[in-house]
Amino acid sequence: MSDYQIFKNIQKHISLTELDKEHLLTLLKVKNVLKKEFVLKQGQTCKKIYFVEYGSLRAFNIDDEGKESTLMFAVKDWWITDMNCFVNKKPALLSIEALENSKIIELDFHLLEEVYQKLPKFERFFRILFQNAYIREQQRALYNISYKTEERYWQFVEKYPEISEKVTQKQIASYLGVTPEFLSALKNK
């Protein structure tokens, strides 16, 4: 029951008593989603942040011309949401779909605010979580502007080997911001 992955994840940065865990369990919603099922759809308001117990999700945007851009993948032990939507109540730019049958845990925005009040150490936990997320995105921004696609592809494969194996090449292309045709040509030269 309380050997959820999410507790291990939280305890990487703060410690939890059995009481904390019990309290949390009343606030979290565990959900099974099927492959191709949508957890969030572009345009909606996103009231929840998601944690992947097992399986994998993908967050992506589709623009007016139908072009798909993958913003991030989330595998086991990762958090994911459309942050601007979650925090600032903007319509979601992102859709989030399951890449395989997955077990996820939802945490509602208002319940999270409650958690911050009742268990202030969660401010610390999410401070560290967002700090790390910021570091990753800062690095990604630097790589995006300073390296060429070919280098970025190999860096991605090296950095996220499990993801590279799990997702299609088309999805990796849309994460890199190039066409699948171009990525295919890159690889096979």
Added chain:
Amino acid sequence: MSDYQIFKNIQKHISLTELDKEHLLTLLKVKNVLKKEFVLKQGQTCKKIYFVEYGSLRAFNIDDEGKESTLMFAVKDWWITDMNCFVNKKPALLSIEALENSKIIELDFHLLEEVYQKLPKFERFFRILFQNAYIREQQRALYNISYKTEERYWQFVEKYPEISEKVTQKQIASYLGVTPEFLSALKNK
């Protein structure tokens, strides 16, 4: 004395007593830097996070071939550092230089950890700060992979008009990840 911009910045998200401010003042280091002066140099260890009281800074990387990439600009009321270096003690990928004579405030990593202990509401402040930084970078990542350079240029000008006026076109080009020649051609068509 205590009408520093940094206090206004902090009070956007948490409230500060006079005592808090006094305590903080003992930990912060106010510094004047001259135009072109370096606040941080690539390769060093970066032990501090910086806040801009007035003036402007630029964080950039120079790769092996000498190509310069601007990761971010910081104007009045902004925080800036090489986060991966600051948090994880990695050698700085970034240099940070003053674009004009500026007044900045330094906060040392270890003192910040102390602040978290003594004034836990600062966990909240930095949680919100990093949360917002993450949102910005997430958006930037999406724009980088989904829009073309021309659109990104005009979005940048629209989103950061003060910065666009203050910095050179060459620096904007290096923020967008294109050559100054190409940006010049884009604008004048």
Added chain:
DNA sequence: CTTAAAAATTAAGATAGTTTAAGACCACCT
């Protein structure tokens, strides 16, 4: 097992972006 749909590959012609080089302009130094 079969078949339809999606993914991956290949290739040709178009567009986006780089490189190099030269000249104009402007700020700054002494």
Added chain:
DNA sequence: AGGTGGTCTTAAACTATCTTAATTTTTAAG
């Protein structure tokens, strides 16, 4: 006041990436 160096512009030749479209391969559903 003149010289120096950085920025901006323009252009030509080159490389990276896109678009389209046809072909093959893989995947998933009945």
